[in-house]
Amino acid sequence: MSRPPLAKEKIVDAYASMLCDEGERAATIEATAARAGVSKGGLLYHFASKEALAQAVIEGLLQAHAEDLERMSASPEGASRYFVRTSTIIGSELDRYFLAVLRLAQSGHEPSIEALDVVHAGWLDLIRVEVKDKYVAETIMLIGEGLYYQTSMPGPWSKGTFAKDLEHLLLQVERLKNGN
Amino acid sequence: MSRPPLAKEKIVDAYASMLCDEGERAATIEATAARAGVSKGGLLYHFASKEALAQAVIEGLLQAHAEDLERMSASPEGASRYFVRTSTIIGSELDRYFLAVLRLAQSGHEPSIEALDVVHAGWLDLIRVEVKDKYVAETIMLIGEGLYYQTSMPGPWSKGTFAKDLEHLLLQVERLKNGN
């Protein structure tokens, strides 16, 4: 990373944001260029094709994920609580890249599908270090996943229903872990 | 319903399948027509615009959902177990319509967003009839949601990891319900 050209990063970020907010259909090269503040030709100088742009988003996800795994394993609250809690955080870099790659995966983009597999496996592995019972660990992971998908959903119901009950949901996670 | 023209139904089904399998980008009028076995013009006789097609998919979801709620509340195993268990079933009519509307919602389609809110609220309401504790009910719903999103994911990891542990996950749901 060190000092990558500013324009490149702005373009990748714009593309990821477009994918999250408006979907693959709307995430055209021209719309991405406009959001990044460059022209179509300017964008295509940095990324020769749309596929190259997708690749950059995937790399952004993998890097943000690696940093997240470090924070997660170092977290005093424990991996599972960290995972479920941060599932309600939308707008972070990790979150935007994850959602963007998810959109690509959902339209059949193979490299994105593989990247998401790696990311999911990484999270579950860390939860299983803390929570020895395999099925409890999986259940906790599913709660976090469900929470994440609900939170990242556009509708008012999805946005409001679970996120405000986070503390209570974390209590249920504790119950699962401790067997009471 | 009784006896709706066969062609119309085949077209809606083709559009929903395209949305699920290939995403909004690939779900063009022409591709949908080809999958349904009609020409572009033939499709546009039944559905004057793409928006009309989207509306039909939403109606299909709401109807399949209504039927699902009936089965869910009549289910001897209980609403929550029914909900989590059926979250791993992919390929059903309900599943395809849900996923299709989800794709539309994720690209910002307002009517789809509203329909999904209704569907989610309907499921949670029924779970809460069985599971009195609000937060336990929400947790169970999240497990089902997480399971559903993992199962509907293209990658091999997502497909295999949780679905085969379904019985063990249902056991965790019981633990949450019964407080042990």
Next chain:
DNA sequence: GTCTATATGGTGATAGAC
């Protein structure tokens, strides 16, 4: 490094034949 201009093909929708 960034722009404009342009080639080429896809995409939604209309008109009208059968």
Next chain:
DNA sequence: GTCTATCACCATATAGAC
């Protein structure tokens, strides 16, 4: 009810000016 032909517009990508 279904088709072909057609239109206007949009998307990706290239070429070349600055």
